[in-house]
Amino acid sequence: MIRSGPGRYLFLALVALLFLFLLGPVLLVFPISFSADSFIAWPPSGWSMKWYAAMLEQPTLGVALRNSLILGSIVTVLALAIALPAAVALSRGTFPGRDAIMAGLTAPLLLPTIVLGLALLIIFVGQGLIGSWPGLILAHLLITVPYALRVLVTTLGTLPASVEEAASSLGAPALQVFFRITLPLMTPGLIAAAAIVFLVSFDEVVITLFIVGPHLTTLPVALFRYVESRTDPLVAAVSVMMVLFTLTLVVVLERAVGLRRAIGGKAG
Amino acid sequence: MAAEAAPPHLELHGLEKRFGATRAVQALSLSVGKGELIGLLGPSGCGKTTTLRMIGGLMPATDGRIIVAGRDVTALPPHRRDMGIVFQNYALFPHMDVAQNLSFGLEMRKIPADERQQRVQRALAMVRLEAFAARKPRELSGGQQQRVALARALVIEPSILLLDEPLSNLDANLREEMRNEIRDIQQRLGITAVFVTHDQAEALAICDRIAVMRAGVLEQLGTPFEIYERPANEFVAGFVGRVNRAAGHRGADGRLLLGDVVLQGTGHAGAGPVTIMIRPHRIRLTDTPPEGIGWNSATGTVTRRTFVGDLLSIEVALGPASLLVEQHTFAGAVVAGPGDAVRLAWRAEDTLVFPASPAGVFPAPPAGVFPA
Structure with a gap:
């Protein structure tokens, strides 16, 4: 670490530059969302709240938002229901092929999403799953379960096995050990996993694009479609709302359970 | 108990x-x-x-x-x-x-x-x-x-x-x-x-x-x-408590030798090379060693003396072996320093004799004394 002298200022400038590079585009949508123009331009010729007002009068986006929230909630519950037993089995059990199963369950993270999307399209078309809730839920589970599994396996890995052994030596059968000891101690990890799954689902565009239908779409896809046909600052206003929603969720969780620690990083 | x-x-x-x-x-x-x-x-x-x-x-x-x-x-x-x-x-x-x-x-x-x-x-x-x-x-x-x-x-x-x-x-x-x-x-x-x-x-x-x-x-x-x-073997003697270890020999006539000093010991090692183990605090420095059955005595040269407050450790070269002797200290005690010749005495029952362990199975630590 550079602690003093001109090097320190250079270092700080570099960090600031990196942050600007990463966050600049996101920050730019904030002023643009208050533009009075009818198209996205920089700098705006005037300021107004009219795109926020327009947003509320957009039925398509409203429905898409509702769909995204419902989808995210269902996917969160199901992803945890799948990942929790899998994580317990993978981190507490010893059986042949354990590493292979772990690799298989996290593999979807490594595939290009466009490939996954195409593959799902091909499979789903034959099953009548395109543009349907089950189709969307299945697709989102495919990409969110690996995240949930990773977080939960990490959480279980940091729980000392001796705590569970102590409970069992005190007379608790396996199920009691799980519900009285393991599960309560996993709470921060469960909340973190739920948050990540929800955000990934809420944010997902590429795969969802292949699967949505004319009557069922999600907010990111609806926004994408909107931008394709029009270029007014309405999308900026929606983006601001999405950024604020995500940020709020992350900050609240960080305060409540220490998100970074639950994900597996060092406590800050 | x-x-x-x-x-x-x-x-x-x-x-x-x-x-x-x-x-x-x-x-x-x-x-x-x-x-x-x-x-x-x-x-x-x-x-x-x-x-x-x-x-x-x-x-x-x-x-x-x-x-x-x-x-x-x-x-x-x-x-x-x-x-x-x-x-x-x-x-x-x-x-x-x-x-x-x-x-x-x-x-x-x-x-x-x-x-x-x-x-x-x-x-x-x-x-x-x-x-x-x-x-x-x-x-x-x-x-x-x-x-x-x-x-x-x-x-x-x-x-x-x-x-x-x-x-x-x-x-x-x-x-x-x-x-x-x-x-x-x-x-x-x-x-x-x-x-x-x-x-x-x-x-x-x-x-x-x-x-x-x-x-x-x-x-x-x-x-x-x-x-x-009464440790059952060399390992137990070495693991429990501090102990000197020296390579000795038991003749076909039953005589136990440490270098050229004849000792009396306890244990069931047969003829051949043996390991002799003596706890440091069971060895006395004395000018008038007790004679007769039940006691061993030998003359050696002090090579090092370490004062640690309640204990004084003295390393004594005795033929090919080096023995650590531990004495409780008391005010006014006159103690030999490096180079001095000293007489050592210890009981036969404190002289533990085991068959020498095969090389490599149980290597001896360099100082000849196990850590506590």
């Missing part, structure tokens, strides 16, 4: 644990009397913790049987073995307060709430933590956590108490205090206990009997006195 006379409460018959080709515990048989505190002592990797985990049911035995009060528990899961375990890292439930930690085992046993509360109170009083019932484990010091772990294991009134290196995470002062506390409570309750440790002083201090293990094999089982004074 006539615990051996008590009927066996815990019996191990040919207990064995294999990991692939490795035999972590080999055909271990031993019997623990009711109310006895038995120590499993050995260096890390000797199989002592593996043995404890098999007794507690935390690890399945590959072979052999575990009998508690006449009942075969080998196949029982831990929650049906009725054993209290104190773990090295205490393993307290971090999301429960102290009282809830203690109450957990009683709840599992379906003890009614009011009785539960009484027993938790009694257990807390036993470890002098009444005032800490509402604290979370992370709000306690190491010694307090240790006492909670002990109380939690005992409040269920288990048939056997298992302690896995319970003192190794405490600092030195506290360790001695806690070991005496564990011993007191164990004796007051008359509970059968198995105590795993790598610290020979700890084992000697509180155990009724000690099982010394090495590489999965039981090397010796005996009282602390027997283990210390």
Whole structure:
């Protein structure tokens, strides 16, 4: 670490530059969302709240938002229901092929999403799953379960096995050990996993694009479609709302359970 | 401490644990009397913790049987073995307060709430933590956590108490205090206990009997006195207490030689090369060595003298060997320094003689003295 002298200022400038590079585009949508123009331009010729007002009068986006929230909630519950037993089995059990199963369950993270999307399209078309809730839920589970599994396996890995052994030596059968000891101690990890799954689902565009239908779409896809046909600052206003929603969720969780620690990083 | 006379409460018959080709515990048989505190002592990797985990049911035995009060528990899961375990890292439930930690085992046993509360109170009083019932484990010091772990294991009134290196995470002062506390409570309750440790002083201090293990094999089982004074082999003599080691020879006529000094010793080594072991504090520096049967004496040259307050260590070259002599110090003592010739004397029964170990199996440390 550079602690003093001109090097320190250079270092700080570099960090600031990196942050600007990463966050600049996101920050730019904030002023643009208050533009009075009818198209996205920089700098705006005037300021107004009219795109926020327009947003509320957009039925398509409203429905898409509702769909995204419902989808995210269902996917969160199901992803945890799948990942929790899998994580317990993978981190507490010893059986042949354990590493292979772990690799298989996290593999979807490594595939290009466009490939996954195409593959799902091909499979789903034959099953009548395109543009349907089950189709969307299945697709989102495919990409969110690996995240949930990773977080939960990490959480279980940091729980000392001796705590569970102590409970069992005190007379608790396996199920009691799980519900009285393991599960309560996993709470921060469960909340973190739920948050990540929800955000990934809420944010997902590429795969969802292949699967949505004319009557069922999600907010990111609806926004994408909107931008394709029009270029007014309405999308900026929606983006601001999405950024604020995500940020709020992350900050609240960080305060409540220490998100970074639950994900597996060092406590800050 | 006539615990051996008590009927066996815990019996191990040919207990064995294999990991692939490795035999972590080999055909271990031993019997623990009711109310006895038995120590499993050995260096890390000797199989002592593996043995404890098999007794507690935390690890399945590959072979052999575990009998508690006449009942075969080998196949029982831990929650049906009725054993209290104190773990090295205490393993307290971090999301429960102290009282809830203690109450957990009683709840599992379906003890009614009011009785539960009484027993938790009694257990807390036993470890002098009444005032800490509402604290979370992370709000306690190491010694307090240790006492909670002990109380939690005992409040269920288990048939056997298992302690896995319970003192190794405490600092030195506290360790001695806690070991005496564990011993007191164990004796007051008359509970059968198995105590795993790598610290020979700890084992000697509180155990009724000690099982010394090495590489999965039981090397010796005996009282602390027997283990210390009559070690069964070179390993036990070296692991328990400090000891000088010197290469000697026993002739076909039975004469024991250290260099060219003829010694009397104890042990059953036959003719050929032998290892002679003498504890440093059993050797005296004296101008008038006791003569006759029962005593050895020899003349050597002081090579080093180290003053450590209560003890004075003097290294004496004696022919090919180098012996460490430890003397308690007292004011006005006149002691030889480097280069001086000194006469040493020690008892024949303090001269432990073992067949020389094959080279490489048990290499001698360079100083000729084992660390304590």
